[in-house]
Amino acid sequence: SQQGEEDPQALSIQEGENATMNCSYKTSINNLQWYRQNSGRGLVHLILIRSNEREKHSGRLRVTLDTSKKSSSLLITASRAADTASYFCATNNNAGNMLTFGGGTRLMVKP
Amino acid sequence: DAGVIQSPRHEVTEMGQEVTLRCKPISGHDYLFWYRQTMMRGLELLIYFNNNVPIDDSGMPEDRFSAKMPNASFSTLKIQPSEPRDSAVYFCASSLRGGGETQYFGPGTRLLVL
Numbered sequence: 001s002q003q004g005e006e007d008p009q010a011l012s013i014q015e016g017e018n019a020t021m022n023c024s025y026k027t028s029i030n031n032l033q034w035y036r037q038n039s040g041r042g043l044v045h046l047i048l049i050r051s052n053e054r055e056k057h058s059g060r061l062r063v064t065l066d067t068s069k070k071s072s073s074l075l076i077t078a079s080r081a082a083d084t085a086s087y088f089c090a091t092n093n094n095a096g097n098m099l100t101f102g103g104g105t106r107l108m109v110k111p
Numbered sequence: 112d113a114g115v116i117q118s119p120r121h122e123v124t125e126m127g128q129e130v131t132l133r134c135k136p137i138s139g140h141d142y143l144f145w146y147r148q149t150m151m152r153g154l155e156l157l158i159y160f161n162n163n164v165p166i167d168d169s170g171m172p173e174d175r176f177s178a179k180m181p182n183a184s185f186s187t188l189k190i191q192p193s194e195p196r197d198s199a200v201y202f203c204a205s206s207l208r209g210g211g212e213t214q215y216f217g218p219g220t221r222l223l224v225l
Binding site: 030033041043044045048088091093096098099100102104 | 209218219
């Protein structure tokens with residue numbers, strides 16, 4: 001089973017609204033990352049949050065991490081049509097160099 | 112920086128044929144990862160290298176798959192013989208350091224095995 005599971009699997013909103021995606025994981029982590037994938041493209045790194053951090057911002061992105069609940073959320077504020085993509089969380093456990101990706105949330109932002 | 116480069120971008124082949132996918136990581140990155148993405152299974156790590164040495168190949172589905180990294184700027188993923196269930200998008204990614212740091216993905220190779 002996958003380490004990270006995103007929720008919801010799909011999300012459709014209007015331009016200007018905020019989008020919130022959640023990620024749950026099972027084992028202790030070193031860090032958690034969020035990636036974006038546009039259709040037919042590779043994944044692009046958005047933000048990394050370490051296990052000792054609770055919140056991080058980057059532009060219109062806000063990521064929170066709750067290690068007690070083994071969960072993270074990605075908030076995109078004032079969404080734009082260009083934000084339409086799939087968003088993946090990826091976790092790195094304390095043991096090694098690998099990332100384990102969740103199944104992703106497909107976000108559609110309607111103009 | 113050119114980013115991670117993969118070739119070919121698309122490959123259509125017939126069952127039983129050999130397929131070779133190529134990757135050039137970002138210069139200076141010590142880690143290289145091969146992933147496979149399908150609708151059913153999502154993004155799966157196949158194998159990763161550190162300083163050209165394969166470290167973990169536990170994700171390689173079977174002996175038909177092999178990967179090499181002859182030097183710091185080139186890696187191949189080979190499937191021989193290919194089967195229809197190998198149809199997927201294959202991504203290469205590189206990172207500067209280990210420890211689960213940021214990975215930079217290539218555009219992927221979309222493979223269709225008929």
